[in-house]
Amino acid sequence: MSVNVERFVSFEKQNEGFTELTELDLLPTTAGRLRFYRELGEWATNYHQEGSSLKTAFISPNPSQGFCFPTPFDVLSSALMLHQNPENISSLVMEYLSKSGLTESKAHQPITTLSGGEILQLNFAKASASLPSIDQLVACSPLYWLNDSKYVYWENLVSEYQEHEKSIEVLLLTGERYPYEGLTLPAKNNYTAAIDDLDWELCIESTTIEFPETKFPSYCPKFEISFEGNPNTLTLSSPTLITGDNGVGKSIFAKLMAGILRPTSGAIQVTSKNGKTPARMLFQHSTMQLFGMSIEAHSKSIFQFDKGKQKEFRRLYKEIDGDIRNLLSKIGFDYLDALGPADSTSTLLQANIALVAERIIGKPSLLILDEPTWGLARIVSECFVTVTCKYAHKNGLAVAIITHQSDWWDTLAKSEISLAKSEDSKVVITPSEESQ
C-alpha cells in the first residue's frame, strides 16, 4: 500500500482535509465563543446521522488532542484492549512505548507533562497498537515536532502499516519537511535586509527548577532540571535560535526566561535595549492564548484599561498583517485568501499576528516564539517571523525562536544557542561558534 501525501496552504485547510478523511469534526477556537458553541451544537445534532465507514487511526493537526485518556499507559492499553488478551496488556504497553522511543518512566506520567516530540511519539505508539483493529492511518504533520534522529520511529510505523496493507494518508502544510516524498525543498529566501541589528544578553547563574512529585490523579516523580550557561553571560545577536533534542527542556527554559516558572535556585536574566524585563512568549499551541475569545475580542479585553495602547495595537496589527501580505505577494504566493480576510480575523496566522503585536507594544526585553512555524505553510511562517523580527527590533525587543527546523532560519538567524544534557544530567546552554 502506498503513502498518499497531500499538502495544504494553511492550518484551517489542513483541518478541513483531516475532517474529510476521518469524518471527525475539529471545533474552531479562534473564531470566538459563539461560533464555538454553535459548532459544538451542530456536531451534537448531526452526530450519528452519517455512519463512519472507515475505522481510522489518526494524528490530529494538534497532536495532543487525539488522546481520550490522561496517561500514556491508559491510552495504549485501551488501544490494545480492542484485540489483545487483557492479562498481557501491561508488558505490551511497555513494548509499544519503547518501540516508539519512549522510556517506561513515561507510562504513568500525565500526557500534559510530555513535550511536543514525545506526544508525537505517543501518537505513533497508539497508531501501532491499534493497527489490527483499524483500516487506515491519517497523520497530520507527523514529523513536525521531531528532531531528525527520531524520524526512524515514523519510518517504522509506516513499514508496519505497509506490511499489513493498510493505507496511510499524510497531511502536510506547504513546504513542510517530509524527506520521503522525493521533492526538493524550496530554495531559501532572503528577506532579512530590512531587519535592524539588535544585541541582547542572557545571564544564567547556575539555575535549578524543581518539580515536586505528584501522585494524584496520575504519578509523576519529582524531577529537577539545572541549566548552566557556558559562559554565564552570553551576548547574542537577535534573532537567536534555541535548539536542542526533544524533551531536553527548551520550553521550560523559555518559561523561566518569561517568569512563568520560578527557579528553585539561581536566576536567568534577559537584558536588551528595553532593559531587564522578563520575556514574553508565543506558546507552542498559540491558539489557546486567546483564552477562548475571538482575536478581536481578545485584543479588546487585553487593552480594555489602556485605550492608548489599544490604538497602537490596531495600527501595529495592520502594519504587520500588511507587510506579511506584501512580502508574500512579492514572492508570488498565490493563496493569500488562505491567510484569512484582512477585515475579519479568525485564522491561526491572524491569531499569531495579534498575539505578537500585543507583546511588542508591551516592550519587554525579549520575545520568545516557541515553534512559530506550527500550523503555517513554510513560506508563510518565514514571512511571519521575518516581519515579527523587524517590528520587534524597531521597538527594542530581541527575538528568540525555539525550533526543530533550524535550517529554515539559516538566513534569518544571527545567533544560535543549543541546549544539551551533560553527563551529570545538567542542561548546558552553549552558543554556536558563529554566535560567540
Next chain:
Amino acid sequence: MKLLSMTEIQPWWLRLVVLLVLSIPAFSGYPFDQVVLGLNEAFHINKDDAGLVVLAIPRLMYMALLWLVIFSSTGASKFQSYAMGATLLGLTTVIIGASVRKLLPFLSGGATEEEISLRMVMLFLNIITLIPFSLLAVNSFSVKNLLTKLTRLEGKYVELGFHLALALRVVQHAGEVVFSLHEIWREQHPSKFLPRHKPDWGSNWYSKINVLAWICHVALSWVHATMMYTFEPIPLMVSEIERISDSRE
C-alpha cells in the same frame, strides 16, 4: 505512617460508597446541628446565644476530616494546589457576596449584618471543604478501567455506562485544561490578579470602578475558556469511546 489513599480502596464500588458516606454531612447537614447542641449543653450556652465559633466548630471538624482524606490520597503538592484554588474561589465568592449585600440590602431578605456574616463564613467553609473533595472524588476513578469493565458486560445499562464514562472523562479533562490556562494567564498577567495594561485605572477618581469590570471579565473569561477547551476534544473522545464500545459486538 502510611495513610490510606482513596485510589487504593478496591473494588471501585466500595470506593464510591466511602466517598458517598463522607459527603453525607455536606448534603444533609447531619450531624452539624447535633454537635452544636452538644457543645451548647457541655458549655451551658443558651441556644440563641450560640456564637460564630460554636456554629463553625462542627464544620471545621468536617473540613479537617475531609482534608486529611484528600491529603492522604493526593500528596502534599496536589493538596496544596487544590486547597489554594478552593481558598481563592471561596474568598472571591464571599467578598463579592458580602459587598453586593452591603450595597443592595434588599437582596438579603431582611437579614441582620451578623446573620449575613455568619452565612458568608459558612459558605466559605463549605467551598474550601467541598471543592477539593469533589476534585478528589472525580479523579478517584479511572475511566479506562471503567470502560474495560463495561466491555465485558451486557445489558441495557451498558450504553448508559459508556455515556457516564465519557462525562467523567470530560470533567477530569477540565482539571488538565485549568492547569494549562493557568500558565497562559500568568504569561499574560504576571501579577495574576491585576491586568497587565491598566493606566486608565488611575486617570480619574471614579476610575477605580474598573476593578468591578475587571472581576467580571476574569470570571467570564475563565468560565468560558475552561468550558471551550474542555469541550474542544469531545468529538475525538467520543469516536474513541465509540470504538471501544463497538468492540463488544
